[in-house]
Amino acid sequence: MKKRLSQIGAGLVVAAAAVIAWIWWGPGPAEKATRVTIPDGVALQRATDYLHYAGVVDNRTVFYYLARLLGEGDPVQAGEFEIPKGASYSSVLDIIQHGRPVVRLITIPEGTPSIIVQEKLAAIPELTGPAPLPPEGSVLPSSYDWQRGESRAAVLGRMTAAMTKELDALWAKRKGDCPVTTKQEVLTLASIVEKETGKPAERRMVAGVYCNRLKMGMKLDADPTVIYPITKGKPLGRRILRSELNAITGYNTYREPGLPRGPIANPGKESIAAVLDPAPTKALYFVADGTGGHVFADTLDQHNANVRKWYDIRRARGRCSGV
Structure with a gap:
């Protein structure tokens, strides 16, 4: 009798173990791939509620x-996790303990003004908290990951930390003789270079022109600096007015010599590098060449001839040649 009871007991243990194994490693109830967000600071018991x-x-x-x-006892991670269809209890636990949270990206293109950075952050409903307005030039253009429920300030903090790190690294490698003596001046000139050319191969040449002008005390005559105080860096959408070219704003490099009072956009690392290592050139002028690039000139006479060619191109395209 005792032997029989022992066999029954053993059978029950085996059966119970099989049931537990099935519950733990067998198919789970998720009918489709599901995303689950685990808030920061949540322990296993509370995380179980979110999973349920x-x-x-x-x-x-x-x-x-x-x-x-049966689990490993590791802490639960915070973040948004992708749980596959039919994931077992064992797989679900492993995902929230060791899996990589869902990666979402926000992209800041080179030359984006800070007001657009702020608007991009504000437009993501899954982020929390207010969207701060970063100081102009403080954000490194790149793609940044973020997670559901993360604060906008935290995402912006990574953007500004990236700029600080990149600027420090480039500053340590600086060469050439451009008369920019502080990192803020580098950012300011780099933001102008960024706005003046869309061709990466031209960045060092444009930087060289502006560095030459700064050395000589010439005004920079950069259109984007006229536009910045009007739109905070957004597209103007029209021609610059004569009154705007004459306005004293702290940014208007047609009226005021030297650098404007600060950056006019968030420059990319290539434009920063261009300012810290400009092309060796005697050029003092440049104008559009009709292909998206520019033609450079050492003298005003050469420049005026290039400008006339540009006006001819504009007229051929049916555009007015005025300012």
Whole structure:
């Protein structure tokens, strides 16, 4: 009799173990791939509630105790996680303990003004908190990952930290003789270079022209600096007015010599590098060449001839040649 009871007991243990194994490693209840967000600071028991509400765990009590019994005991991560269809309890626990959160990206193109950075952050509904307006020139253009529920200030903090790190690295390698003596001046001139040319191969040449002008005390005569105080860096959408060319704003390099009072956009690392290592050139002028690039000149006579060619191109395209 005792032997029989022992066999029954052993059978029950085996059966129970099989049931537990099936519950833990067998197919889970998720009917489709599901994203679950685990807030920061949440422990396993509270995380189980989020998994249950999302439909990837059907019995939170069983999941919790099996996780304590069979899991590795590692802490739960914060973030948004992709749970595959039919994921087992074991897989679900592994994902929230060791898996990589869902990566979402916000891209800041080179030359983006800070007001657009602020608007981009504000337009992401999954982020939290207010969208700060970063100081102009403080954000490194790049793509940045963010997670659901993260604060906008935290995402912006990574953008500005990236600029600080990149600027420090480039500053340490600076060469050439451009008369920019501080990192802020570098950012200011780099932002003008960024706005003046869309061709990467021209950046060092444009930087060389502006460095030459600064050495000689010539005005920079950069259209983007006239536009900045009007639109905060957004496209003007029309021709610059004569009154705007004459306005004293702290940014208008047609009226005021030297650099404007600060950056007019967030320059990329290539434009920063161009200012810290400009092309060796005697050029003092440049004008559009009709192909998206520019033609450079050492003298005013050469420049005026290039300008006339540009006006001919504009007229041939049906555009007015005035300012």
